Amino acid sequence: MPAEDKNATAGQGADTARPGTRRPGGRTARTRAAVRDAVLTGLAEHGYSGLTVEYVAEHSGVHKTTLYRRWGGVEELIADTLDLAGEDRWTPPDTGSLEGDLRALATEVLRSFTDPATASPSSAVIAAAFPSERAAEALRAYYAERFARCEAIIDRAVDRGDLPGPRTALDAGALVRALAAPLFFRLFITREGLTEHDTEQAVTVTLAAARAGAFRKGG
């Protein structure tokens, strides 16, 4: 999750605008946010295998039996945390050029995973998807929705003439993923770390491929 998510979702999202608003299952926005914070802290501190409903109860102030009744268990708590993160109002950068937008997006990824305040919980959610199929599903839905929002960058680039159209011939999802993939790859697979040099290289490579027509569908 980008750094912005956590703050943006703390009661500001469309569905969580007024703390106390009732949601299906009787969860209020305020309760959900408190539970979300406890889940992220617990994941960052103890990982998936060490996260318990007891821990979430203690750190959220929500009673254990309420957590069991309204969520069900640890897997559902993690999934709801990701659902909640996906309900924010985040929009992709809009700098006026394709290159600027891609650079700003890559920089957001860099910051969110290198800032100690957000890196641990974000990494912990990715880690939780290995042992938990339910967390993996929630992560898949989270990123699918995130990258769908990022396609606005491509819409604007085609409108502007920054990329040859027609827009429908372009695999915009593949283009925005091509930018993000090498960053996550260095962070979580090869474990080489991430610097501005790497984000700049991802921008250069993605732009060059896009301008050479590599993201044309069926091409």
Add this chain to the structure above:
Amino acid sequence: MPAEDKNATAGQGADTARPGTRRPGGRTARTRAAVRDAVLTGLAEHGYSGLTVEYVAEHSGVHKTTLYRRWGGVEELIADTLDLAGEDRWTPPDTGSLEGDLRALATEVLRSFTDPATASPSSAVIAAAFPSERAAEALRAYYAERFARCEAIIDRAVDRGDLPGPRTALDAGALVRALAAPLFFRLFITREGLTEHDTEQAVTVTLAAARAGAFRKGG
């Protein structure tokens, strides 16, 4: 780890040619391979948090006290498993063209992470790097060495005239990582799964960027 690793390292590597060869710390190649198999099985079955020295002892036939004395603990057992995987004789594909080599390499990644026999232990090692800094270090070393071998693909492409030289001006490491990154990204971050369509797209994008000069150093 590619599918080939496990078999290739079972006593065939340069350092492990003769089962029984003595290694520093008194580990023999045969013992190391048995321990490696038990570690991978244990990781795949129980994950990092569930892997114990007792499990490895039981499944490798090596006594627990021997494991503690020669390795130290679970983290060192995982690290040695990765070290051993890195000692094989794997070489990158050599098909006669840059496009063919990249395609064959992407296909190897696809197979190793979708074949049930190899997918679980390989994923489990990546998962173990989240909670264990020692496993993360070993994973970093493993992939650094792996991608260094892959640079032979770029050497040959320049020699052949498939890529404009000089070779020293190219960031070959970035090129081979650009091919692999979107595959691992789909598998372990966005959790979208991986098909031949995706490997083909990775080849197209990487080739287009390479031919447009996006992997020139300082470019």
